Amino acid sequence: MVVTLKPGADREKADKLSDFLSSYGVKVNMNHGEDNDVLVLVGDTHKIDIDLIESFDIVASAVRISDPCVLSGRKNHKDDTIIDVGGVKMGGGNFVTIAGPCTVESEEQIIGIAKQVKAAGADILRGGAYKPRTSPYTFCGLRKEGIEMLVCAKRETGMPIISEIMDISHLDVFEDVDIIQVGARNMQNFELLHELGKQKKPVLLKRGLSSTLSELLMSAEHIMAEGNPNVILCERGIRTFENATRNTCDISAIPMLRSLSHLPVIADPSHACGISDLVIPLSLASVAAGAGGIMVEVHSNPECALCDGNQALLPSQFKTLVSKISKIRKAIE
Amino acid sequence: MVVTLKPGADREKADKLSDFLSSYGVKVNMNHGEDNDVLVLVGDTHKIDIDLIESFDIVASAVRISDPCVLSGRKNHKDDTIIDVGGVKMGGGNFVTIAGPCTVESEEQIIGIAKQVKAAGADILRGGAYKPRTSPYTFCGLRKEGIEMLVCAKRETGMPIISEIMDISHLDVFEDVDIIQVGARNMQNFELLHELGKQKKPVLLKRGLSSTLSELLMSAEHIMAEGNPNVILCERGIRTFENATRNTCDISAIPMLRSLSHLPVIADPSHACGISDLVIPLSLASVAAGAGGIMVEVHSNPECALCDGNQALLPSQFKTLVSKISKIRKAIE
Amino acid sequence: MVVTLKPGADREKADKLSDFLSSYGVKVNMNHGEDNDVLVLVGDTHKIDIDLIESFDIVASAVRISDPCVLSGRKNHKDDTIIDVGGVKMGGGNFVTIAGPCTVESEEQIIGIAKQVKAAGADILRGGAYKPRTSPYTFCGLRKEGIEMLVCAKRETGMPIISEIMDISHLDVFEDVDIIQVGARNMQNFELLHELGKQKKPVLLKRGLSSTLSELLMSAEHIMAEGNPNVILCERGIRTFENATRNTCDISAIPMLRSLSHLPVIADPSHACGISDLVIPLSLASVAAGAGGIMVEVHSNPECALCDGNQALLPSQFKTLVSKISKIRKAIE
């Protein structure tokens, strides 16, 4: 159920209403909109009398939700959401380049690459510390230590940073991380999404390997319904029968998501294809299709990378890519 | 790396070796085999000198792992694993019928259904308490309270129980649950798998919607490498282009998994097809293909079920199914 | 448009009506039903005035088709269709075993295998002569000569025979073939389907690699709308992301097709899995799921087979399979 308050509704009365609604055994999340405050009730609301709620003087309307994307969808939120990440703006026509190694390997490595990608035009630094790995016998990241090294690189370069979280219990470690990434395998780890919804840091939500766009939006909704409106959607390739590329980069997801949702939409061509030679054409394709940003892996020495070296660009290739992206952005204006 | 100790190796010396190996920054898990104890090293082992390890007098051999399914695969473990679940045996030619409602709705409901399925021949009672739901605005289970009701039904009927876990932090709640189920969406939630590997309760691991059999076995390996050998594999349908059924029940996965692994393999046709009319033919097909058990949803009043009612069998249909299964098992002997 | 004639409508008048309808530029196919004759109009019927047609005295009703499976679907044809193939009955509770080599290699080979599979209990002999091959540089069958050898085996053993057609222009060669098979790759070769609809020989229509059940039924409809009601549907595996098996045998298609259509439904597990060890469990699963027959590859010397040897059963394995099938059929009665 969504209860929309009248513009300028008294905050104290709103809190009392919220308490009253909670007494029905549902979770009540307050969302402060531009014009109105909105209470989102999560859980079983069938016992709540809509007429009763609408009789409160601060209430403009109360509606049972049939649209599972009431917050993430474009319908009730015509304008693009713009998210500020340490001064870098995402969404609403802004374009953001996120670059860095697949995995943080050492302080020296991450600071070195950070400086290179910054010089080449990157806006945000990426680096994996907690790495989900299919086999238990492969390198799974430096974990807490890796995040600390990434934070060093942030201090050194001034770039905002993004890294993937794998479990709620690690949330404290991400204090200085600017965007928390939820990986494809965790797109429907709802307990994790709920906890990320209870804090305010931007969340980059990657599409699951076999998730529909509708499911991706509903996962964004799980975060937003808990109170965090700062969700960024990321296409990263889906699993199909084709095995010439690791995954099939679904470029059509980009314009489709932009039409369905007001949230920023970016693409991660590195994971989608798994082959560095394809990263540049797919990045350019994503931009031409209207992506609001790309996230690519860059490594100064791909052959020695501890993880996914064959999909990493060299810093020089990345520089060329940034320059081409800028031309394509002008071409499609 | 896998370090196999000599038969009858001194336990104290083994502990010292384990400490020594841990000093390389890897996790060391002790597995007590029938003949030998085996140390499984998880993490980056490339700095460890194999010759040095083999020079310890209690060590029979030390091998770097190239096979990511060294524990879950059939190669090093020819005989079927048999898992005892509160007196019910799974694997090794035993057949187990797991039945119950999709969701625990009330104490009365779960006890009622438990008695009916037991009378009809079920071995283990299922019931969802923590429900992963695509949309945040749908009923998500009674959670802790649901588990408590399920435990009541266990006490009332003497049946072992199984329920799905969604996050590590709920583990305490599952103390009296006999099998912990990991759902399809969490098959690659590695942090959860690791925690479930650190305890000894049997884990029923469902195949992810777009996971290969190889990935399913590697997820089992994540649990086993942490020290818990009690993993049950479950085929529950994969996502394909076909939409006449909710998912495509991959029956060939059953004989294939039995050939690749020594772990018990069961099928969940209810979730695979999502249509009660198909549950009986697909259950029989699973048995004919060699499944070591089936898990089906049974509800005494499917039209009023809070969740997935259209895939539930009536208790009377379930009874017919049990009888047909028994005939098919004789036919394929 | 479907024009249903009154029972016992005068044949001469019916022919005149048919000519009249043809003058609108549509194809008119006459279907002789048990009670009524039915004219099926294929093509653009929007210029035809329904009221005018209904005013003919032999016309019971004229209906524009919104259901694209008006002939193949169960809705207007409650009873199972039974097709007689040289004395062997398919559909309506009958069970048929089709066996033989992937490819006819020589007269000696096909006659030898024919005798073996007949002795083991096969009803119909299969053998490929025109072989669709992904690569142009592989053996593509003995073509016309292969069909002639198959016909020899039919004369020698008295078994009806089935073989795959690849192009309309080969139709003459199939004069003595009892069932014409349309392979997965040609399921939507509509020109071929139309020609096969203009003759009366039974057509075994295999599901395309990525065809939905709805598309399979519409392809059957293409044949039936031209006047041939003798279509047999065959599940043979679909293409998914899983590569442990060649294709994913969609066993749920069997009960689903039986519910959607009155046509006989059989399964071809050999092509579905591509591995002989899986052929027996998948055959048994198909039978348990309600298939009205199976088609399997049998070769007396699989290692030397010119094509697909690794999916062929030995005659002795086939004999065991036939015996198990018979037990399972009793179990599910």
Add this chain to the structure above:
Amino acid sequence: MVVTLKPGADREKADKLSDFLSSYGVKVNMNHGEDNDVLVLVGDTHKIDIDLIESFDIVASAVRISDPCVLSGRKNHKDDTIIDVGGVKMGGGNFVTIAGPCTVESEEQIIGIAKQVKAAGADILRGGAYKPRTSPYTFCGLRKEGIEMLVCAKRETGMPIISEIMDISHLDVFEDVDIIQVGARNMQNFELLHELGKQKKPVLLKRGLSSTLSELLMSAEHIMAEGNPNVILCERGIRTFENATRNTCDISAIPMLRSLSHLPVIADPSHACGISDLVIPLSLASVAAGAGGIMVEVHSNPECALCDGNQALLPSQFKTLVSKISKIRKAIE
């Protein structure tokens, strides 16, 4: 087997060799290369003695084919193939825009649209006459009459034309058609491919709905091995689990095919997505990814189109697209 002749080998001797090879029961296709003539033997070559063939004085080498893409692959043919279509060049860095209605509806319609797309910058006119339709009860094109109208539009505007063939028997009708299109459903209709290989008109080969890139190249090889080197590859969307778009446009196929093959590669975003709003972003993405052309559907009155109107661009939208494509092509140079 591929028999490469010495440069300048005597034509008469070559013919005699060809006759000799044919006596082994294989088909021998002569390919005239830039430097050498090459004989491609299709069929079972295992009885042919390689040493004997190499002893002919005009033979440079004889090699049994292990690579099924010996003609279509990049390995033996480093330079891009350039195909001349009535003065329009395809491949080798040239860019071609193919536009027109899904279906030819009348002479007036096709000439009208032809003039509009030509004015907007199209190079080649498309128009369907033989339409493969899933249901037999939908408009299936004007067939021969439709081709004749398309030829009128060619005469009127001077544009080369392309249309889809559905069966070998229609080949005569395509005499004045410049490119013969093989649709996705016929990509593995090998008899059709072989006939198209025996003539010299360029063939545009669309990727099947569930065909791998490797299978697409092998289908091209079927055409080329019969003697026709003029094959154009076309990505048109694959079938996946996602249903927000009709198919999933696999943009990564474009750079991948260009790397694997020397043949021209184009994209058909109209069929891939089925939604006109996505046609522009996907066309631009295809160009950015390196496509050598696009084929899009344009209709002056999409709401009244007899077929697929919701994926057609208006002539004005097409004009905008052509202008943006030209900017993107400059950006990626």
